[in-house]
Amino acid sequence: MDVESFDFELPEELIAQTPLSDRTQSRLMTLNKETGEIGHHTFKDLADYLKAGDLLVLNDTRVIPARLFGLKKDTGAKVELLLLKDLGDNRWEALVRPGKKIKTGAELVFGTQAEADEPVLSAIVEEEGEMGARIVRFSYRGIFNEILDRLGEMPLPPYIKEQLNDRERYQTVFAKHAGSAAAPTAGLHFTEEFLEGLRGQGVRIAFITLHVGLGTFRPVSVDRVEDHNIHAEYYILSEETARLVNETRAQGGRVIAVGTTSARTLETAAGLSHSQGYIDGEGRTLLHACSGWTSIFIYPGYEFRAVDGLLTNFHLPKSTLLMLVSALASRKYILHAYAEAVKNRYRFFSFGDAMFIYSSQSRK
Structure with missing residues (x-):
């Protein structure tokens, strides 16, 4: 697969340099991964796309001033x-x-x-x-x-040129376990009040920990996607989160990863469980608690075992993160959605707007 096939034109002025004053005021693009249908919303409208019985999985890592x-x-x-x-x-x-x-x-x-x-x-x-x-x-x-x-100082990504006045704006409100060199940026849109509102409508919340390394910003320097070696990052999936994922899938709910780091952790755990024969009577992979280093590289052709939907920011051209979201939907749908995002002046990258890639049904 050609790396160049994941390129797109991005005007530099669309790269968000500072966070919005209100975390939940960012824009939200929705993408139905089965039909390619696109919707334009604000982040708070995410609640309308989540149902009682769905499970949001967030990364509770904390960025260190590295x-x-x-x-x-x-x-x-x-x-x-x-x-x-x-x-x-x-x-x-x-x-x-x-x-x-x-x-x-x-x-x-x-x-x-x-x-x-x-x-x-x-x-x-x-x-x-x-x-x-x-x-x-x-x-x-x-x-x-x-x-x-x-x-120490916060290690902001190289595409952010402006000084960050408040360190906490590069932390999620649920950041707990110190160890990341970069923020799990999809989580930056949430406030405690918004999370409580989701709980009130029956959406369950779970956490994983993956300490984000700066390799997440490393450009892909090979011509073929398959030749790229992704960086390893340390993750923890608790017994409680594994239980919630298994229960959600058994009851027909959707497992929604908040951020590519949560998606990579869940899929790493699912791969381990599958290889060890943790499969229920319906053929579903049963997650169990695990931790370690993951260098899982997800790109089109990958078969997801745990993740039904993904909330994520807009990513760099030709990046491994763009390849991951193209695996969940399709490269065609994703690049079309990104063209729409550019046309509609969405804000890109770490402090930018969000995209929700969803399906109506849970993974069987």
């Missing part, structure tokens, strides 16, 4: 560290600038100039990883996440 500025201890040269992946035992995979000058054994210190001699946070480069990454081990005085909150 961009750190510091100094090389021996020379005082300025360095920038971008945390990518928590490897445990105070070790992280990170991108370092200037990369060519930061070798194995380099010591880095962070904080104010006054703290440089006795830094509250320091790191040593233990090894060089793939694609220019480094493995660093931190030493610190205090609680690591609190130090990051004080010293």
Whole structure:
């Protein structure tokens, strides 16, 4: 499959640079994945497309201020560290600038100039990883996440050029488990009040955790979709969420993933369960609690086992996320919908508007 077949023209001025003052005031495009029918709404109208017995699955990861500025201890040269992946035992995979000058054994210190001699946070480069990454081990005085909150900056996507004045606007209102280098942006549209309203109409809410890595913004550099290797991200699917998914499907409700991260987690779990023979008498895959690293790559031709519908933002041309949504609907319907979004001046990417891809019936 040709990567170029997922390209489309996007005027730069449609890339949203700041969040709206009211999360629920974004626009919502609806797309019936079976007929291709498109509707234009505001986000609050999502409630009209959800039914009692449906299950919304949201990602409760929390973005960490993963961009750190510091100094090389021996020379005082300025360095920038971008945390990518928590490897445990105070070790992280990170991108370092200037990369060519930061070798194995380099010591880095962070904080104010006054703290440089006795830094509250320091790191040593233990090894060089793939694609220019480094493995660093931190030493610190205090609680690591609190130090990051004080010293770190939010790692906004490269297409956002404006300063973010309120960090919490790059967090979902249900963010709980720290670990992401980017927000699960489909969840940014929700408020607590809106979620309570959905619960009141009989829609069930469940959570997964997937810590989003910056690889989500990495361009596809190969010509063929099948040749691309997707980044690995850590996920957790709880026993409670697995139970709710299984109950929803057994009772004829729809499982709606909020964001591609939720979709990838659910499909990873479903793939594991299916391979282990967790199948009910109706042939449905039964999810069970699991966690680990997933590099699942979903593109047209993939057969979904858990997800019936998807709420998502509008994605970059030729991106793996655009390929995922094209697998759930079809490339033809998705590219037509994106052309309509451009024509109607929808806002794109992380702080942009939303799309709801749905079917009338649950997956059998």
